Amino acid sequence: MKCWTLRVVNSRLRQPRHMFGNGHRMSLESMVCTRCGEGFEPQEKIVNSNGQLWHTQCFVCSQCFRAFPDDVFYEFEGRRYCEHDFQVLFAPCCGQCNEFIIGRVIKAMNNNWHPRCFTCDECSKELADLGFIRHMGRAVCHDCNARLKAQSLNKYMCHKCHSVIDGEPLRWRGETYHPYHFNCTNCEVELTHQAREVKSRSGYTVNQMNELYCLRCHDKMGIPICGACRRPIEERVVTALGKHWHVEHFVCTKCEKPFFGNRHYEKKGQAYCETHYHELFGNLCFVCNQIIYSDVVTALNKAWCAHHFSCTLCDSRMTQKTKFFEFDQKPICKKCYEKLPQELKKRLKRQHDIDTRGGKVPA
Numbered sequence: 001m002k003c004w005t006l007r008v009v010n011s012r013l014r015q016p017r018h019m020f021g022n023g024h025r026m027s028l029e030s031m032v033c034t035r036c037g038e039g040f041e042p043q044e045k046i047v048n049s050n051g052q053l054w055h056t057q058c059f060v061c062s063q064c065f066r067a068f069p070d071d072v073f074y075e076f077e078g079r080r081y082c083e084h085d086f087q088v089l090f091a092p093c094c095g096q097c098n099e100f101i102i103g104r105v106i107k108a109m110n111n112n113w114h115p116r117c118f119t120c121d122e123c124s125k126e127l128a129d130l131g132f133i134r135h136m137g138r139a140v141c142h143d144c145n146a147r148l149k150a151q152s153l154n155k156y157m158c159h160k161c162h163s164v165i166d167g168e169p170l171r172w173r174g175e176t177y178h179p180y181h182f183n184c185t186n187c188e189v190e191l192t193h194q195a196r197e198v199k200s201r202s203g204y205t206v207n208q209m210n211e212l213y214c215l216r217c218h219d220k221m222g223i224p225i226c227g228a229c230r231r232p233i234e235e236r237v238v239t240a241l242g243k244h245w246h247v248e249h250f251v252c253t254k255c256e257k258p259f260f261g262n263r264h265y266e267k268k269g270q271a272y273c274e275t276h277y278h279e280l281f282g283n284l285c286f287v288c289n290q291i292i293y294s295d296v297v298t299a300l301n302k303a304w305c306a307h308h309f310s311c312t313l314c315d316s317r318m319t320q321k322t323k324f325f326e327f328d329q330k331p332i333c334k335k336c337y338e339k340l341p342q343e344l345k346k347r348l349k350r351q352h353d354i355d356t357r358g359g360k361v362p363a
Contacts, residue, residue: 033058049080061085108132109139120144168193172212184214196232198223241269252276300329311336326352 035058047054063085074086087100095111106113115128122144133145150157156165159175169176182191196218223232227243238245254276265277278291283303295306311333324331
């Protein structure tokens with residue numbers, strides 16, 4: 001990154017200055033205009049600029065030949081320009097705001113910038129005095145470059161030294177660190193990524209909160225460990241299945257939704273919500289596909305709500321005491337069965353006999 005300032009002394013380039021001054025003590029006959037070479041009239045206003053004398057009508061911009069607005073001019077290589085022409089001819093244009101740059105110019109990324117406009121593309125910090133790194137065609141500060149590099153490698157960046165963490169990070173106060181930057185608050189042993197942060201615990205002073213402890217010292221503090229994430233539980237604790245859990249980590253084994261205090265069902269050391277427990281281990285109605293909480297009718301290896309068990313053909317309601325026949329693995333009442341063609345009834349009876357004999361065809 002190159003920086004330069006548009007300010008060179010003497011006749012090369014100067015900041016704006018007021019041009020009009022008082023008369024000179026030298027004799028009027030010996031004074032001549034720098035531009036036209038002619039003398040001055042008595043009582044005529046004379047422009048004195050850096051020791052040179054001018055008629056007011058001769059002291060004009062070298063480009064547009066007009067008087068200087070607000071009596072302000074710019075001098076470059078012995079020639080004087082109004083502000084507009086100087087900017088058009090010599091002043092660079094900022095790559096961010098597209099305005100002319102008067103003063104310090106930042107030359108970087110194949111462009112010119114105001115110092116306030118040349119910022120990190122990630123965090124918007126001014127880079128004029130910090131320095132920058134080109135990352136995929138963008139200017140970023142050193143901190144953001146380290147973070148982006150870590151992300152591209154699917155790794156974490158240390159919040160302290162701003163370098164990539166090769167192994168497991170230590171998490172503290174919402175940030176990630178190299179574990180070797182810290183020591184246990186109690187025994188001062190160098191920590192590993194398994195160190196625990198104590199956020200809130202009754203019986204401990206404020207100085208002991210939000211500090212890091214090794215596993216051994218942490219276990220002595222009696223803080224329960226979550227059975228899911230293996231991190232300490234500082235606030236509400238759910239105790240179930242012989243373990244402790246963060247509220248948000250105690251979830252249904254099937255759908256992985258937290259229970260948040262709602263009823264759960266246990267089966268073989270696993271927790272299930274009501275819906276998936278009955279879906280996996282309970283009864284769902286063959287008709288409405290809802291959990292059956294009250295009386296259940298089981299038949300043909302299926303289950304029905306008591307009020308949904310009906311004839312497949314005429315939809316008349318049946319009970320467990322109602323005689324029914326199997327038709328396409330569904331129940332039909334006796335009246336509908338009698339209305340079936342004789343040949344179809346024979347085939348159904350023959351299939352029923354085969355099923356009752358365990359799949360053996362009668363002789």
